[in-house]
Amino acid sequence: MKTTRRTFLKTAALGGTALVIGFDGRRLCAAGEASAARFQPNGWIRIDAQGGVTLTLGKSEMGQGVRTALPMILADELGADWLRVTVVQAMPGPDFKRLGTGGSGSVQGSWKPLREAGAAAREMLIRAAASRWQVDPSSCSAETGAVHHADSGRSLTFGDLVEEAAKLPIPSAPSLKEAKDFHLVGKRTSRIDGRDQVSGATKFGIDTRVPGMLYASIERPPVFGAKAKGWNEKAARRVRGVRTVVSVTSGVAVVGESTWSALKGRAALAVDWDETKAIRFDSDQHREKLETASRQRGIVLRSEKPASPTEAPARTLDATYFYPFYAHAPLETMNCTAAVQPNECELWAPTQDPNDLQRDAARLLGLALDKVKVHVTTIGGGFGRRLANDYAFEAIEVSRAVKAPVQVLWTRPDDTRHGHFQAASVHRLTGGLGADGKLVRWRHTKAGSLHNLGGVEKPPTPNDAPFYQGYAWGVYDLPYTVVDLEMAYVPVELPVPHGPWRAVFAPGSVFARESFIDELAHARSADPLAFRLDHLQDDAPFQAGDLTIDPRRLRRVLELVRDKSGWDWKQKLAPGNGRGVACNIYDAQTHIAYVVDVAVKDGDVQVKRVVAAVDCGLVINPVGVEQQIEGGVLWGLSSVLKGEITFRNGAAQQQNYGDFEVARMRDAPVIETHIVSSDAGRPFGLGEPPVPPIAPAIVNAIFAATGKRFRKLPIRPADFEA
Amino acid sequence: MSAIHLTVNGQPREVDVDEDTPLLWILRDSLGMTGTKFGCGVGVCGSCTVLENGQALRSCQLPAKEAVDRSFTTIEGLSPDASHPCQRAWLEEDVAQCGFCQPGMIMNACALLREHPDPSDEMIDAIMSDAVCRCGTYPRMRKAIHRAAAIMRQHAG
Numbered sequence: 001m002k003t004t005r006r007t008f009l010k011t012a013a014l015g016g017t018a019l020v021i022g023f024d025g026r027r028l029c030a031a032g033e034a035s036a037a038r039f040q041p042n043g044w045i046r047i048d049a050q051g052g053v054t055l056t057l058g059k060s061e062m063g064q065g066v067r068t069a070l071p072m073i074l075a076d077e078l079g080a081d082w083l084r085v086t087v088v089q090a091m092p093g094p095d096f097k098r099l100g101t102g103g104s105g106s107v108q109g110s111w112k113p114l115r116e117a118g119a120a121a122r123e124m125l126i127r128a129a130a131s132r133w134q135v136d137p138s139s140c141s142a143e144t145g146a147v148h149h150a151d152s153g154r155s156l157t158f159g160d161l162v163e164e165a166a167k168l169p170i171p172s173a174p175s176l177k178e179a180k181d182f183h184l185v186g187k188r189t190s191r192i193d194g195r196d197q198v199s200g201a202t203k204f205g206i207d208t209r210v211p212g213m214l215y216a217s218i219e220r221p222p223v224f225g226a227k228a229k230g231w232n233e234k235a236a237r238r239v240r241g242v243r244t245v246v247s248v249t250s251g252v253a254v255v256g257e258s259t260w261s262a263l264k265g266r267a268a269l270a271v272d273w274d275e276t277k278a279i280r281f282d283s284d285q286h287r288e289k290l291e292t293a294s295r296q297r298g299i300v301l302r303s304e305k306p307a308s309p310t311e312a313p314a315r316t317l318d319a320t321y322f323y324p325f326y327a328h329a330p331l332e333t334m335n336c337t338a339a340v341q342p343n344e345c346e347l348w349a350p351t352q353d354p355n356d357l358q359r360d361a362a363r364l365l366g367l368a369l370d371k372v373k374v375h376v377t378t379i380g381g382g383f384g385r386r387l388a389n390d391y392a393f394e395a396i397e398v399s400r401a402v403k404a405p406v407q408v409l410w411t412r413p414d415d416t417r418h419g420h421f422q423a424a425s426v427h428r429l430t431g432g433l434g435a436d437g438k439l440v441r442w443r444h445t446k447a448g449s450l451h452n453l454g455g456v457e458k459p460p461t462p463n464d465a466p467f468y469q470g471y472a473w474g475v476y477d478l479p480y481t482v483v484d485l486e487m488a489y490v491p492v493e494l495p496v497p498h499g500p501w502r503a504v505f506a507p508g509s510v511f512a513r514e515s516f517i518d519e520l521a522h523a524r525s526a527d528p529l530a531f532r533l534d535h536l537q538d539d540a541p542f543q544a545g546d547l548t549i550d551p552r553r554l555r556r557v558l559e560l561v562r563d564k565s566g567w568d569w570k571q572k573l574a575p576g577n578g579r580g581v582a583c584n585i586y587d588a589q590t591h592i593a594y595v596v597d598v599a600v601k602d603g604d605v606q607v608k609r610v611v612a613a614v615d616c617g618l619v620i621n622p623v624g625v626e627q628q629i630e631g632g633v634l635w636g637l638s639s640v641l642k643g644e645i646t647f648r649n650g651a652a653q654q655q656n657y658g659d660f661e662v663a664r665m666r667d668a669p670v671i672e673t674h675i676v677s678s679d680a681g682r683p684f685g686l687g688e689p690p691v692p693p694i695a696p697a698i699v700n701a702i703f704a705a706t707g708k709r710f711r712k713l714p715i716r717p718a719d720f721e722a
Numbered sequence: 723m724s725a726i727h728l729t730v731n732g733q734p735r736e737v738d739v740d741e742d743t744p745l746l747w748i749l750r751d752s753l754g755m756t757g758t759k760f761g762c763g764v765g766v767c768g769s770c771t772v773l774e775n776g777q778a779l780r781s782c783q784l785p786a787k788e789a790v791d792r793s794f795t796t797i798e799g800l801s802p803d804a805s806h807p808c809q810r811a812w813l814e815e816d817v818a819q820c821g822f823c824q825p826g827m828i829m830n831a832c833a834l835l836r837e838h839p840d841p842s843d844e845m846i847d848a849i850m851s852d853a854v855c856r857c858g859t860y861p862r863m864r865k866a867i868h869r870a871a872a873i874m875r876q877h878a879g
Contacts, residue, residue, distance in 0.1 A: 063820030063857045190816055197821035198809040200757020200797030204822055207756035215751065240740055258751040259760075260743045331761050331769055331822040331856050380759075380822030381856050412762045623816045627859075631819060634858025657766045657854050666847040668860030 019047040019124065019162040021170065023117040043090065043110070045074060045117055047125075051145050051159030053080045058090040059110070060101040060352050061193075062382035063631070064687045065624040068192045070110050072620055076184040077118030077177055079142030080158070087192060092358040092374050101352045102387050102500065104590070104685025107620055111683050119174035121165075128164035129156050143183075179618070179681070189621045205350030205377040206409060208337040213405040214243060216398045217262040219269050220251040220418050223650035224496055225279040228252050230272040236265040245269070248397040250390070250418075255402050259409060279495045283325060283424065283647040290426035290492055293447035294320060298488030299463045301476040302544055306483045313432025313441050317523055319516055321429070322712040323508030325645040326422040327652075327660055328501060332380025333415040338395035339405035344371040345396065346405075350379040352386040360389065361396055383635075384500035385419055388453050413655040421645055421652075422501035423449040423494055427475075427512030432484070437524045439535055442485040444516075446475045446509055449494035469545040474509030474692060477544040479554050479585050480517070480535035496647065502635055503691035506586065511713065514582035514696030519709065527569035528700065529562055529581045529595075547588035553615050554585055556676055557593040561613035564674045565595035576600050578705025582697035586689035591615040591676075594633075594697040596669075600705045603717030605641055607669040607698055614673065616689070617680035625686060629673045632690020638663045640698045644714050726786050730755070731799025741787035745779075746770045748786060749796060757797040757825050761854065768853025769822070771829040772796050778833035797825035800832070807877070808832050811870035812863075819857035827853055831867050840871055 022044050044056040055074055059066040067087045075085050122142045129147035130137040133154060140149050146157045179185075196202045221227070233245045236254050241261025246253045254265035337348040345365055351357055354374045362372045379386060395408040410418070425448035432441030450456050450471055459467040468489040469476050476487045501507075521531035536551040536558070543549070561567070561581070573579065576599055583593035597609040612629045619625055643660035646653050654660035695713065703709050708720060725736050728745075730753065737752040749755045749772070758781055761769030765780040772781045773795040781794075800806045804813065808828045818824045827850070834841060834849045841849075846867050855863070 061820075063818075065819070190813065191818065193821075194813050194816075194818065195804045197818040197824055198812045198828060199800075199804050200755075200825040202821050203756070204759075206760065209754055209756065258739070258743070258747055260740070260747040260751070264740075264742075329856060331759070331767065331820070331854065333760070379820065381820045383856075409760070412764070412767075627816065627819055627857075627862075630861055631858035634860065635856075656762050656764055658764070662854060662856060663858070663860070664852075664854060665850040665860045665864065667851075668847075668858075668864070671861050 017049045017163045017166070019121055019166045021045050021117045021121050023113040043113070043117070045121060047121060047158050047162050049159050049162055051081070051084055051157045053078065053085045053158070054088055055085065056088045056090050059106045060354070060376050060379055060382065062101070062352065062379035062386070064106070065191065065621065065627065066101070066106045068189060069107050069620045069624055070114060071192060072184045072189055073111060073114045074118045076182050077115045078122050079144070081145030082184060084145055085192070089376050091376070092354045093370065100355065100387070101382070102384065104587070104687040104689060107683045108617070108685055115176050116174060119176050120170050123171045123174050124165040124168045125158055125161045127168055128161045132156070132164070185618070185620055186622070188623050190623065202378050204332050204380045205335045205337070205348060206332055206380070208348040208377065208407060210337060210339060210348070210405040213337065213407060214255050214257060214402060215259045215262045216253045216255045216406050216408045217259070217266045217411065218248060218251045218253045218394060218408065218414070219266050219271050220414060221273060223275060223278045224281060225277045225650065226273040226275045227277070228271045229274040231269045235268040235270065239265040239268055244402060246398050246401040248394055250394055253394070253398045253408070255398060255406060263411070278650050280650045281496050281647045282649065286424060286494065287322060287426070290424060290447040291320065293490040293492045294426040294428040294445050296445070296490050298445050298490040299465065299468045301465055301469050301472055301487045301489055303486045304484070310440065310483065314435040315433045315523065316441070317431045317520060319429050319519060319711055321427040321512035321515060323425050323427070323511055324713055325424050325647070326501060326639060326643070327416050327419050327645050327654070328381070328383045328385035329416060329657070329660060329662055330381025330383055330385060333412060334385070334391035334410040335408060336392040336395035337405060337407040338392070338399040340365065340396055340399040343367070344373070346373045346375070347392060347395070348375045348377055349389070349392045350377045350386060351389055351392060352379070352382050353389060357389040357392050361392070364393065364396060365400070383502040384504065387500055388420055412657070416654055416656060416660050417652040420453055420497040420499035423498040425508040427509060429512060429516040431516060431520045433520060433524055437526065439480065439482050439520060440484060442478060442482040444475050444478070444513065445488045445490060446472050447490040447492050448505070448508070449492055449498060451499045452494065452497065453499040466545060471505055472509065473504065473506040473587070474513060474584065477547050477549055477585065477588065478513065479549050479551050480532070481538050481551070482535070503586070503688040506584070506688070506692040507636070507639065507695060510584045510692035511695045511699070514584065514693060515699055515711065518580070518696070518700040518703065522703070529558060529567055529569070532581070532583065533558055549585060549588055553591045554583055554593070557591045557613040557615050558583055560674055560676055561593040561595050561611055564613065564672065565611035567595055576705055578701045578703065580697045580699065580701030580704055582693040582700060584689070584693040586692065587685070589617070589684035590686060590689035592689055592693055594693055596694070596697040596701040598698065598701040598705055600702060600720070603720040605702060605715065607637055607667070610669045610671045610694070612671065612673045612690070613676060615676040615678050616686045617678050617682055617684040619675055620683055622675065625675060626673045628686040629690045630671050633671055633694050634663045634668060636691050636694030637667060637698065640695045640713055640715060641667065642714060726790055728789050728791065729793035731795055739786050741785060743786045745772070745781040745784040745786070745789045745794065748789070749781060755796055755798055759822055759826060761823065761826070766854075767823070768830055769826040771826040771853070773829055773833060776833060776836040778830050797829060800828070806832070807870040807873035808835070808866070810873060811866040815862045815866040815869060817859050817862040817866050819859055823853065823855045827855065827863060831863070831870065834867065835871055835874060839874060841867065
């Protein structure tokens, strides 16, 4: 999501004496200058007469820590008492038009507007105090919820000052703190809602309870494209507690007085499916299709040739990599509670995209936008899955039919088999080494699929490079210096639902790229970490599409991970043990390098230790940084060593955590995170960036341990015998 | 189907459900206690874990007819103020990310520490691997379990 760099501020008195400032990341505006109708802030801060600070926040909390990191930014700039800060979830509406959460954008997009709003409020409070004391405002400061006058030792709490402060004009250009004065930003900070989390008090979507509500479970097609043509409604209704059966777009819903009655009723339905229009998708056939496609020239994404012809590489390597289908598998399955009435609709949805939900629900029901209320609940894992709102429309359909509030809850097999999948891709790479061992030629062709949620996007012109770059993160933005390079993309149609998954298009590409760099280093018996550094020698940032790549920053994280991990390529490790490295620049912003230690015995891979070095710009909360690195490592580890989704005859073959396995406690390595002190001056995202480089680091470590090069994920114990 | 008596967090409760209704849905739908989570429905993810006599039990796998006259502790009953050693350790180690699996994880950890007051990493891995976290909080959870063990020992001493 793009955020322009202007801030829109306004005061208003909401609910008693208070200082209220709104901001939307666009305009800076004094009170009264803008009409209320035109004012559409993306967040509110409210300081009440008791000194409490409330931040109304338009970002969904799904584990990434925005409900802690964003108020930290505000509280620091404002000089608030952290213990008096509370967070309220915004609802989409005229005040909140852009609430989407994704693309690792929350902290970097909110950094400036939150600071400007905090600084404006701070200046107003200081001016109010200075005027009461008849002193120069510049002799006052704001700290821990009060304004202080050092010379006289006087203090007034924010609560004492809000009434006067609220009458002052909003400063048009409030001066922001200097980094050296931050007292919260950069400090280890525990989650603002930690106690609720460990007490079972956090309310996720699934925990929504509304008076008179019913519960629904939907029997879904056994194969993609099948339609229900008949079912045993009587049998379902005979189940105690079942109220009714409703045909909905996605299948047949059984509505009951409890979740259990709905599930039992659903089991009794015995739906007869019309499979004449079934999509008999098969993932093995699709993989062959991708491999064939990867041998085409494709749409050129980036091409650079040496000015004068150079001699042919002394040695050329080719390799083809396969990155499979995965499900998101968040612990909280898809769900939504809807209360549809003739003239209005209320939704409780664990969604990453509440504005689109509000708009589409209004359209579906023929209601005005303001008649659809969307409560964004805490989310039990998003990972991109909840950028789609399919589960919410099901709840709307059922609630409309039964004229009562209804919670639609997906079972785990529903969630595993009917999500939008991470789409498989094949990567064909060719590398040429010069006589001096330097990488002189690079070819990378990705055969993959454009997302198909709500239709496949069309390029503005055929072979439009910028358009296809958008689907080829990690392919065209090669950070290494190579004189002769060409990257290309081949779109391959994919009929099953597929969409964003944590780190979206990067994981498959970076797995291939960073594995292949390792292969090239080994081909010339070079230290793979030093080989990477040797090819990050450009001292100036360069352009790859619309991204500005800064190899120096990547070099810095590689050097840090080398030093912190005790990397020594010549060191002999115990048999079955190996060490691997990989790195990546995510979206030209966040730089991460990993060194991974593995032990392999009888095909069982144990990732023992992961050392991470990260440059994510200015750090708001080091605890949050560590958690995101740890989360990304475990996510990527699952993708290498655990479950994949396969399709046969039009159906996903996996159902639950038993056959779509994810990492568990016994799989978890020791993880050390080292943060590069950054001169970027602003924060970058970290929800997605830790994912792409971990898979190749593990695969490279396995190669070092066993001499086996895996070019297809996930890796199974039996694969070691092949 | 009939009225079923059971005890939850020390309170006698009576619910009217089918005898095959899993304890999980009695807690969540009949009693409105939503701290115990649904994750898989087949006993492989641990989100629904509750305690009985200090032992971990998958509430999605226990039908009402077998829950009769038994006594269970849920996350809501662990402490009134997040002061249980596991809860304290979880907060001190900053374990939770999304937090959805954490009530179940904490209940599993309580049962583990009852059996093994000073568990090794191997023991923690063996027992806690029956539960799933998708955010990747395992390394912190491992530390938190050691810390909770230390807090419990202090109390005992």
